[in-house]
Amino acid sequence: MVLDRKRGSIGHTIFNKIGDHLRPGDLLVLNETRVIPARLYAVKLPGGGRVELLLLHKENGQSWEVLVGGKGLIVGRQLKVDEGPLAEVTAVLDGPRRVVRFHEPIERFLPVAGHVPLPPYIKTPLNDPERYQTIYARQPGSAAAPTAGLHFTQPLIDRLVAQGIRFTSLTLHVGLDTFAPVTADDPRLHAIHTEYCQLTHETAQVINNTRRDGGRIIAVGTTSVRTLESAAHLAKEDDVVGEFEGPTDLYILPGHKFQAVDAMITNFHLPRSSLIMMVSAFCGREMILGAYEIAKEQHYRFYSFGDAMLIG
Numbered sequence: 001m002v003l004d005r006k007r008g009s010i011g012h013t014i015f016n017k018i019g020d021h022l023r024p025g026d027l028l029v030l031n032e033t034r035v036i037p038a039r040l041y042a043v044k045l046p047g048g049g050r051v052e053l054l055l056l057h058k059e060n061g062q063s064w065e066v067l068v069g070g071k072g073l074i075v076g077r078q079l080k081v082d083e084g085p086l087a088e089v090t091a092v093l094d095g096p097r098r099v100v101r102f103h104e105p106i107e108r109f110l111p112v113a114g115h116v117p118l119p120p121y122i123k124t125p126l127n128d129p130e131r132y133q134t135i136y137a138r139q140p141g142s143a144a145a146p147t148a149g150l151h152f153t154q155p156l157i158d159r160l161v162a163q164g165i166r167f168t169s170l171t172l173h174v175g176l177d178t179f180a181p182v183t184a185d186d187p188r189l190h191a192i193h194t195e196y197c198q199l200t201h202e203t204a205q206v207i208n209n210t211r212r213d214g215g216r217i218i219a220v221g222t223t224s225v226r227t228l229e230s231a232a233h234l235a236k237e238d239d240v241v242g243e244f245e246g247p248t249d250l251y252i253l254p255g256h257k258f259q260a261v262d263a264m265i266t267n268f269h270l271p272r273s274s275l276i277m278m279v280s281a282f283c284g285r286e287m288i289l290g291a292y293e294i295a296k297e298q299h300y301r302f303y304s305f306g307d308a309m310l311i312g
Helices: 015-021 106-113 147-151 154-162 201-212 222-232 274-283 285-297
Strands: 002-004 009-011 027-031 033-035 039-045 050-060 063-069 078-081 086-092 097-102 139-142 166-172 195-199 217-220 244-248 263-267 308-311
Touching (some): 009 285, 015 154, 015 308, 027 201, 027 222, 050 078, 078 106, 166 222, 195 222, 217 222, 222 244, 222 263, 222 274, 274 285
Parallel strands (some): 027 166
Antiparallel strands (some): 002 009, 039 078, 050 063, 063 097, 078 086, 086 097, 166 195
């Protein structure tokens, strides 16, 4: 689906023809994070009860913030990870969140002990876990894929480059809070957690030069949007973005003034999610709700392995 915000128009095409809607000098900004096999299974010691651990992000040393499934996971509870090391719950956070300290670095065990944390609505196991990675995934650290990028193939990128479209990359490690439903009646009261992101000096220069040369900055995915708009707060005078590395807690709601993003490529999101609110902030609530009604009528596929929209 192609949404033109200025004209208020909606069109339909296939992703392989996205170049028809791009111009020489446009810059596509990719998130090169890589999904880690972050789902672990373990037993409680003593007792042997089964639990599930989902790695969210590394705190320090061998401690990780995790999402747990199972009862009795209080401070001091010992665990034995299947095909992995011993571990201990060292802090209880809100809801099912815990801090767990592994007795050995868990990273070395992930290739054997870890499982790709597919969204719960995907019931069929992936025979090839690479299907849940973008072709340009480079930096391990995400609990979920930046799914707008799953549509790109290397032949498509090559054709776009030959057309004069340019590419650059940043990193945002996706946490599961990205997909947590907004349950508060006032979305401003929804607690959104931080995600690590990085936009280098070199990438900032490419982005700033693109804007000066009249090209559009096109974010591939909401994760790229969040990083770009976070880096915009560090921009020097006459620049669009500044280099940035660290956690971002930017929560984009209608009323947000976009500084860095001229267009975005995104999938169709769950209702009552922070992602659909971000997209609504970009093109207007009424337009996005109307577009979603058309998408349902036209049998578009939603969510991670679904279809995409270009909003320009």
